[in-house]
Amino acid sequence: MSDPTTPVPSAVTGPVPHGTVEHGPAGAELVVTRTFRAAAADVWASLTEPERLARWIGYWEGDPSTGRIQFFMTAESDEPEPEEYRITRCEPPHRFAGDTSVGDQAWHLAFDLAEEDGVTTLTFRQVLGPSDDARNIGPGWEYYLERLVAVREGRDVATVEWEPYLAGLADHYEQAQANAS
Numbered sequence: 001m002s003d004p005t006t007p008v009p010s011a012v013t014g015p016v017p018h019g020t021v022e023h024g025p026a027g028a029e030l031v032v033t034r035t036f037r038a039a040a041a042d043v044w045a046s047l048t049e050p051e052r053l054a055r056w057i058g059y060w061e062g063d064p065s066t067g068r069i070q071f072f073m074t075a076e077s078d079e080p081e082p083e084e085y086r087i088t089r090c091e092p093p094h095r096f097a098g099d100t101s102v103g104d105q106a107w108h109l110a111f112d113l114a115e116e117d118g119v120t121t122l123t124f125r126q127v128l129g130p131s132d133d134a135r136n137i138g139p140g141w142e143y144y145l146e147r148l149v150a151v152r153e154g155r156d157v158a159t160v161e162w163e164p165y166l167a168g169l170a171d172h173y174e175q176a177q178a179n180a181s
Helices: 040-048 134-152 162-180
Strands: 019-024 027-036 059-061 068-072 083-091 095-102 105-116 119-127
Touching: 019 119, 019 134, 019 162, 027 134, 027 162, 040 105, 040 119, 040 134, 119 134, 134 162
Parallel strands: none
Antiparallel strands: 019 027, 027 119, 059 068, 068 083, 083 095, 095 105, 105 119
């Protein structure tokens, strides 16, 4: 018999972390995973085709065969400044890596897709520089990837709110970064 004065948890009330910070070849790496009941090629399209990418984070312009594109992050602004991405690896539909910089910050981003029995696991990575704070970056990527999940499930991305991700996951990523040091 349960004590009626003690609330019984009925559901998770905030974002759940899907990532950590690991030591990789280039140092500390933020690593976040998601799984999708879909073929790797379909998930790849959600991550690389400008029209599908625009549904959850932004879009790109340019000719990827040159090794460079301009990315516009529309999830944060209706009039975003373009960021140049240098593509360092592109192996459809399984691996992508690219570098970008904004001001003094350089970001090294990558994702891998692994498919098994109709389920694709997305593993997103960002190399963390000495001044990068996983306390902010981790929740940010959790938020964007949850927007991807929402789009793929047919939900409105506007229902995914930023504030709960920062408030609920910042401590997790701060501790993960401290443990990886």
